[in-house]
Amino acid sequence: MKCFSFKGIMRLNIILGIVIVAFGLELLDTTIAWAVIPDISSSLNTSNALIYLALSAYLISNAIFIPLGSWLIPKFGSKKIFSCAILFFTVGSLTIATSQSIHIFILGQAIEGLGGALMVPTGRNLLLKVSHQSQHPKILNMLPLCGNLAGMIGPTLGAFITEALSWHFIYLVNIPFLIFLFILTQIHFPKKNTPSLKKPFDFYGFFFLATASFTGILGANLLSENISNLFLPSSMIIFAVFFVFLAIKHLKKSQLLIQTYPFSVDTFKSSIISGSLFRMALGGLTMSLPVFLHYKYSYTYIEAGSVMIFQPIGLLCGRFLSTKLYAKVGYMKSILIGCILSIACILTILLASKAISFFEIAIILLIIGFCQSIVFTGCNCLTFYGFKGEEINNVNVLMALFQKYSFAFSGTIVALTMTITNAFVNSNHSHTLSIEIFMLISISLILISILKMFQTETNIGVVSSKSTKN
Structure with missing residues (x-):
């Protein structure tokens, strides 16, 4: 089912809207607890460190169950799997919201992780199958839209709800939306978009x-x-x-379960590795920058947190402008531009000889966010380049796995850098030094991603992206 008729385009847009909101709800539940971890730990009579570890149960469960999609989707169809994913996510949210012990809290996170592992990859898989390849840049560009908004409002919303009611209610915010998405899924998702699969699990x-x-x-x-x-x-x-x-x-x-043949395709191998390295570099920078601003330039926590909102704003701007850039110069040059600008921004922060003002750091974060959008979407488009039909399902699962691992290990690299630096440098500047070291690591990761990306043919992206005009 390729969506060229008016009815087909409308249906595609509705499905796209459903998956965009699902993506946002998943990201919202990931970020909404960040600002209220002390309240959660106090309520559950445990430590902050254990709550951080409990929150990682979502990530672990998510990574574990993502490969299931490659077997379940062809066997049962996107509609059933997406619907079940919403139900799992809802049950997980309710379990967390009603938890009175750390064990139930972890169980809820794990159930949510299962739902998230199947929800967004299934939706993305369906969208790429029912659309023409020329529509893929727009689809992949728009998918994280609500996710970017969730990243902006998640911690603040969590703090507000906890202050007004209780931390338990932050996991109830998404329930009405999940119910609405479930109803829309039953109406608009195709009943069976893939043939039955008879291969064993x-x-x-x-x-x-x-x-x-x-x-x-x-x-x-x-x-x-x-x-x-x-x-x-x-x-x-x-x-x-x-x-x-x-x-x-x-x-x-x-x-x-997962077919490994995509790794024999240069565009897939280069883009998925480069995208993962870039995601680790910029993801870790986003996590650590507020701490850096606080310790080096004496930003208050409110100031450091507030200025970070400009990074997702840059991401949002990139969502609307990057497709035009791809059409003009191609994927490869666009990715190169994004990587070089990102390195320039990191060096600006790292080598600044005087305090960086709020306005200056806001501009830098806008550019970084814009670069993230260009590189992420460009790499995603190249990851799917040349694959059709059932191949998309397999590539989709592999990409989801790499994205999840890169996100998980970006935080680990930051934390590990801080821990090692604090262990060997016993001074008031250890926090600043550790993040400066990570900035150098992030620059190295971006440089490696550039080298890896340009091991493939540089004109592939140009041809593909210019076809989006047609």
Whole structure:
């Protein structure tokens, strides 16, 4: 079903709207608790550190169950899987909202993670299948729209609701929207957009990937929390590497759960690795910059938090302007522009000889946000370049996995850099120094992403993006 008729275009736009809102709700639940962690820990009679670890249960569950989509979607269709994902997400939210212990809180996060793992990838998979390739840049550009807004308002909304009512209510905000999305899904999603799949479920492949995700993400989180006890987190990371090796070896033979052939395509391999490196670099910078501004330039926490809103504003601006840039100069040059501007912005912050004003840092964050939009969407479009039909489902799952891992490890690198620096540098400037070190790491990651991206043909993006005009 390619959407060229007026009715088809309208249906595509409605489905796009449903998935955009779903993406926003997932991101909202990820960010809404950031500002009220002390309240949650006090209510559940536990420590802030354990709440941070509990919140990572969502990420772990999300990474574990993403590969399921590659098997479930072709077998049952996007409508059923997306509907079930909404139900899981709703149950998870209700479980967290009614939790009176840390164990139930973690259980709710895990259930939400399962819902999130299937919700957005399933919606994106459907959109890319029912649309023409020339529409993909617009679709991939618009998908994170509500997610960007959620990143802007999440912490503030969480703090406001907690102050007015209780932290439990922050997980009830999305329930009416989820119910509405469920109803719209039953009306507008196609009943069966893919043929039935009769291949067996790859239990070993799922087990290897799930174990690697669990041990890797949890081990990285534990390592970033405390480097004085290296045995447990290091052992978990070693186990993760071992199970990744087993998963790759198994999947190459079975090709059941996830097919590995996309890695033989230069555009896929280059774009997914480059996009992941860039996401780690800029994601970590976004997390650490408020702390840097506070310690180096004496910004208050309110000032440091407030100025960060300009980064998602830049992202939003990029959503509307990047497709024009792709059409004019192509994906590859657009990505290069975004990477170079990002490095310039990081160096401006790093090498500033005097205090950076609120206005100046706001401009820098606007540019960084705009660059993120250009690079992320460009890499996403190139990731799907040349794939059609059922191939999109497999590529979609692989991309979702890489995005989740890069997001998880960006925070880990920041925390680990801070922890190591604080352990060896015993001074009031250790916080500032650790983030300056991470800025150098982020620049290195971006440079590597540039080199990796341009190992492929540079004219591919130009041809593809210019076709969006037609």
